[in-house]
Amino acid sequence: MSEIEKKVITDDLEIIEFFRILHKTKEKLWIWQNATNEQGERPVHFCLLRKLDILKKNIELTPLSEDGFSFQNKDNDLFLYSRKKNIAFKFRPRELEGHYIMLGFAEKLNHLSQELAAKINLVEEENEGKSKHLRQQPRKQAGDNQTVTLYKAGSESKHRHYDLYDISAGGLALKTPDPGMFAKDDFLTVLCINTNPLPQPIKGKVVSIRHMTDDDLFKVGVQFIKD
Secondary structure, eight states: OTTSOOEEEOOHHHHHHHHHHHHHHTOOEEEEOSSOOTTSOOOEEEEEEEEEETTTTEEEEEESSTTOOOOOOTTSOEEEEETTTTEEEEEOOSEEETTEEEEEOOSOEEEOOHHHHTTOOSSOBOOHHHHHTTOSSOOEEOOTTOEEEEEETTOTTOOEEEEEEEEOSSEEEEEESOGGGOOTTOEEEEEEETTEEEEEEEEEEEEEEEEETTTTEEEEEEEEOOO
16 A cells, blocks of 8 residues: 555544444445465455444454455554545554454545556456456356355365356356455365255365456356366
8 A cells, every 4th residue: 555645534533434434334345464375365355344433443344254354463454445435544453353353443544546546456357258268168157046055175064155157067156245255276175056966076176266346246266176
């Protein structure tokens, strides 16, 4: 954020009103940490401002991910960004757990112009035409209410259900509300398609995570692999 020019908001009433609006509208907020994870990627999530205490100046953020936030280091700063307001700020959490983050009111907010906000590229935008030629097998578009059931390697007891985007002999794509639910190179095991158990579970690896701006969801590309 330091490389992006911005207007700084320091008025207490403006700051309070900003948080009141986030709490009222339940806008999906980008939250990220510049420190990279084990895969060398920067953890990025969608979250909501769930609780607001103006008197105590306390804020509670909750993730959209069922697995919670993936931030590991509590000593590193976090960044929160409202796309609707084009406002961002940096903060050090008071408490950071898997399913909530507690923080105090920001002392200043950074208001970005539309042009400068467009430079914030947290997750690659989906471009169906650009990636279509890379597929080895043609994919069939999933219909409404089609789902896939799977688990991640190391979380065999946590079977998750996701909306299916498309599928082919070589892989599939699923939809998720939070980019932080998966990371590139995650290994998965697919158990069911449309609640119908597969004759043999299929293993796969996450190869892409892209933002579907029309639906404000994220498309996770999975490539099937052989044992």
